[in-house]
Amino acid sequence: MGKKEKSYLGTLERGIKKGERQSIARAITLAESDPASFSTIIKAVYDPKKYMHVVGVIGPPGCGKSSLIALLAPKLVENGHRVGIIAVDASSPFTGGSFLGNRIRMQDVLDNDKIFMRSMASRGAKGGLAMGVMNAALVLGSAGFDYVIVEPVGSGQADVDILDIASTIIVVLAPGLGDEVQAAKAGLMEIGDVFVVNKSDLPGAEKAERDLRYFVSTSPPNGERQKILSTSVRLKRGIEELLKATIVHETHVDKDAFKIRRLRLEASRIAKEIFSTKVDELAKEKEKWIADLSYTSIDPYSAAERIVYAVESRDR
Numbered sequence: 363m364g365k366k367e368k369s370y371l372g373t374l375e376r377g378i379k380k381g382e383r384q385s386i387a388r389a390i391t392l393a394e395s396d397p398a399s400f401s402t403i404i405k406a407v408y409d410p411k412k413y414m415h416v417v418g419v420i421g422p423p424g425c426g427k428s429s430l431i432a433l434l435a436p437k438l439v440e441n442g443h444r445v446g447i448i449a450v451d452a453s454s455p456f457t458g459g460s461f462l463g464n465r466i467r468m469q470d471v472l473d474n475d476k477i478f479m480r481s482m483a484s485r486g487a488k489g490g491l492a493m494g495v496m497n498a499a500l501v502l503g504s505a506g507f508d509y510v511i512v513e514p515v516g517s518g519q520a521d522v523d524i525l526d527i528a529s530t531i532i533v534v535l536a537p538g539l540g541d542e543v544q545a546a547k548a549g550l551m552e553i554g555d556v557f558v559v560n561k562s563d564l565p566g567a568e569k570a571e572r573d574l575r576y577f578v579s580t581s582p583p584n585g586e587r588q589k590i591l592s593t594s595v596r597l598k599r600g601i602e603e604l605l606k607a608t609i610v611h612e613t614h615v616d617k618d619a620f621k622i623r624r625l626r627l628e629a630s631r632i633a634k635e636i637f638s639t640k641v642d643e644l645a646k647e648k649e650k651w652i653a654d655l656s657y658t659s660i661d662p663y664s665a666a667e668r669i670v671y672a673v674e675s676r677d678r
Contacts, residue, residue: 371399375406381444381505383478390480393497397635400497407504413617414503416624417511417608418528425536426560427513429595430604432468437605438509439476446502446510447471447479448495478507496527496628525553526627529615530608532556535574537566554578555588556607562592562600640673 374392377385393400419427428449435445447468471477480498499510514524524531533554538561557578559571571592578588589607593600 367399371402371406375403378403378407378501378505381507383475386478386501386505387480389501390494390498393501394494404497404500404504408500409504410621412503412508413621414499414507415509415530415612416499416528417509417612418524418531419511419513419534420524420531420554421534421536425534426595427534428468430534430558430560430593430601431511431513432471433595433598433601434604434608435468435471435477435511436474437601438608439474441605441609443509444476444507445478446499446505446507447477447513448482448498448502448510449479449513450482450495450515478502478505496631499527500628527624529617529620530555530611532558532604532608534558534560535570536561537564537570555611556604557588557590558600558604559590559592561594561596563594563597567592637673640676641669644669644673644676 374385374389378389389400389403392403419431421427431447431449435447438445449468468479472479482494482498495512499512502510512524512528531554533556535558537559557574559567559574561567562571571590575590578590589611591600591603591607593604
């Protein structure tokens with residue numbers, strides 16, 4: 363690492379610790395473009411004594427998740443918190459680009475200096491989360507944002523990966539979308555902590571809430587701690603109740619146990635990425651060796667074992 367790069371990273375580290383928005387944004391960009399430099403930053407700014415509340419807001423497209431977050435985040439700020447928002451939009455399978463419409467729907471929160479929002483493209487990641495979501499959350503937590511709200515892609519049943527990072531999960535549904543039953547079948551009933559029938563000013567809201575109560579009552583495992591609410595973004599109704607339900611649920615979370623679980627999952631993911639990179643590097647270095655394997659009677663598993671052994675031997 364050159365002197366200029368060290369100076370740049372040092373500036374970012376100091377900026378993150380001070381909560382400077384520009385440094386936060388640049389660090390998150392580094393997480394996607396330069397993992398090695400990003401790891402240097404996180405090692406310097408991460409404070410294991412801090413606890414970061416991560417709230418996942420999931421549900422089918424069109425239920426109003428982004429608009430709901432745009433009202434919930436300022437309420438958290440009013441209660442003395444600093445809030446980070448990570449909104450993930452689906453990427454084009456052809457160009458990798460994304461519309462990032464969530465940022466447009468949350469435009470009103472961008473001027474609040476205690477709210478930081480980052481839009482991210484999913485880049486084809488399964489499970490509703492972009493690969494950089496946890497990295498972005500780590501930066502925000504290190505910068506003093508004690509609540510981070512994550513909105514995955516919004517593909518309903520694919521959003522269950524939010525369990526890896528969120529301690530409170532809000533499931534949002536809406537009347538008239540035909541998704542109430544589908545959501546129940548997709549497994550969202552099993553992972554939700556707070557359930558919201560949004561757009562409750564629309565026809566069919568009462569039936570949607572009634573159906574939801576039935577599904578939740580017959581679905582394990584959270585039992586009595588699961589909360590069911592109705593909200594209306596247009597009328598700004600039910601937001602205080604959602605705020606209270608979110609904060610109350612967080613008080614029941616075993617923070618030490620969750621920190622260990624989240625760290626284990628994230629460390630495992632990073633280790634896989636590092637190992638995968640080394641395998642790719644080895645494949646380029648040993649292209650002739652791998653080509654020779656294809657002319658033998660070796661099976662793919664034996665070939666993979668040889669590659670893993672080569673990587674491990676190189677690291678000794």
